[in-house]
Amino acid sequence: MFLKNTLSGRLEKLETLEPGVVRMYVCGPTVYGLIHVGNARPMIVFDALRRYFEYRGYRVIMVQNFTDIDDKIINRANEWNVDFKDVAEAFIQEYWRDASALGVRAPNFAPKTSDFVPEIVNAIEQLVRKGHAYVVDGDVYFDVKSFPKYGELSHRSLDEMIAGARVEVSEKKRFPLDFALWKAAKSGEPSWDSPWGKGRPGWHIECTIMSTKLLGSTLDIHAGGEDLIFPHHENEKAQSEALTGKPFVRYWLHNALVRVSGDKMSKSLGNIFILREALKKFGADGLKLYFLSKHYRSPIDFSIEALEASAKAARRIAESFRNFESRFSSIPVPKSDAWMSEQRQKFVEALDDDFNTPKAVAQIFELVGELNKFMSEANEEKALKTYHLLRREFCSVLGLFEAGAQSQETELDPFVRLILDVRKELRERKLYDLADSIRDRLKSLGIEVRDTREGSTYSFLKEV
Structure with a gap:
């Protein structure tokens, strides 16, 4: 597997510090408000990368932090006249709600800055003793010129x-x-006590301490949005290596940003689309297809039209899976053959090449077309093998079409199926006018019904 390392600017073969184990740190949110669609990109990308590592046989130890000490959190707490911890804890819970609805797995560890203040103070003391930091009126600064590799x-x-x-x-x-x-x-x-008087940690030192305390002095992977390269990750690298004398990170990975009219999507610019609103409108799988259809290092220009197209594609794929699943009470596991091995190899080659999810997603779309063809031909054996690769392997690796994701079964699905059962009975009684009227009424509500040799299927044409 090869990954583009921001540090070297080159594709590099993945060689972890401990064979078979990936120690991975992803910068998490500053918790003072609801997360937006731009925040969702690293969540989706690095959750999928973690899943792929596991698919390839690695044991992954993933840490994603919460910054719960920050000017923005303090300002919000003062605005609402509550403690900063109340603001942080409330929005951490809201984050978990959104992550769950998006179908993003929780990391192995989700540390908060406030839980590591003693360790942060100890690290700063060491940096001062080593001549990499200096104290002025109770503030402590990292001396950039003391670290020749800065930049x-x-x-x-x-x-x-x-x-x-x-x-x-x-x-x-x-x-x-x-x-x-x-x-x-x-x-x-x-504030907290320290040798320099009461105070609080700066932003950059937080991630250094949380990552190294949980993963060791050298991490395999440090990931985040490209807007963090400077100053946050540059500063993390400097203070970490000054502290330990060891390389801080083997592979730095950065996703490109979601842009709105040329600017990055951010709360400070006020150009955000709240994630949970996007989930309601486009579904978890619609959002995931939208992001994974673009390489993680390529910028994305935010587009409602593109999101709607991804949501529609997700509904078509989900419909294909439902159609196949409706034929079985229990879906068996097929015996692997050369064709399945060839498909797996193609999938792995795409993702081994700097996690090229657009190629992997294109392969998923191709196989969905094959699944539909095999079902229409009543080729049950080939349909089963295709379904198995899609549903149980490839989609799972990318976090797509999992149970509980919002683009899957909606509250309306049981009622639509009930209506279709009634419509089927009307057709059997040759009451075609009434059956057609039901089909037309459903379409006016945004639910398209298609009659096939295998029975009637449906899909949602719009959010209902």
């Missing part, structure tokens, strides 16, 4: 980074790019 991840010089960055202006800093490891307490903010 290695983002491939920029110090001058380029200063010119292109929104650097926090402070007379306390020795150098403009120095960043806060510890912030002295301000009135109305949460």
Whole structure:
């Protein structure tokens, strides 16, 4: 398997620190509001990558953090006149609701910054002792010039980074790019004890401590959106390697952003589409097909029309699965043959090439077409083998069409099937006008009925 490493800028063969084990850290959300469609992209991509590692036989230890100490959380808490922990905990729970509805699996560990403050203080003390950090009036800053490799991840010089960055202006800093490891307490903010007085951790040190405490001083994979490369991941890398003297990450992976009119989708810009609203409109599988049909390193221009097309495609695939499943009380496991092995090899070759999900999704669409053809030909053996590859292997690897996902069985499905059973009885009684009237009324409600040799099928033409 080869992955594009942001650090080297090249495709590199995956060789984990411990054979057969992937230690993987994904930057999680700052929990002060509901997550949006842009947040969903790394959730979907790196959940699928984790599943693929497991499909290929790796044991994956995945950590995704929650940043629960942050200016935005504190501002929201002050606005609502509640404790910052109440805001953070509320939106962590909302995150889990959205992740579950999206069909994204929980990581092995989901640490919160507030649970690691003593470890953060200890690490900052070590950085000060080693000459990589300095104290000014209760604040502690990382000394960027003490780390010669600074800029290695983002491939920029110090001058380029200063010119292109929104650097926090402070007379306390020795150098403009120095960043806060510890912030002295301000009135109305949460604070913890430290050797430099009461205060709270800076953003970047949080991920360093949570990742290394749970996964070790060197991680196999560190992933996140490309907007985190600088300054967040650059700073993480600098302080981690200054602290341990070891390489922090073997493979840095970054997904491109979801853009709206050329800008990234973000709460601060106010151009967001809340994820749970998107789930209601397009379904979990519609969203997943939308993102996985594009390579994770390619930017996506947000498009309602493209999302609607993905949702429609997801409904057609789900319908094909339902049609096949309706023929069996228990679907057997087919004996593998050369054709199935060939399909698996094609799927693996696509995903081994820098996780090329567009190729894998294209193969899924091709096989759905084959499944429909085999069903229409009453070729039960080939249909079973195709269904098995699709439903139990390939879709599962990408997190598609799983039980409980919102684009699967809706509350209306049992009622639609009941109506179709009544319509079938009318047709058997040769009451065709009444049967056709039911079909036309269903279509006006957004439910298209198709009569085939195998019986009647249906699909939702729009959100109902």
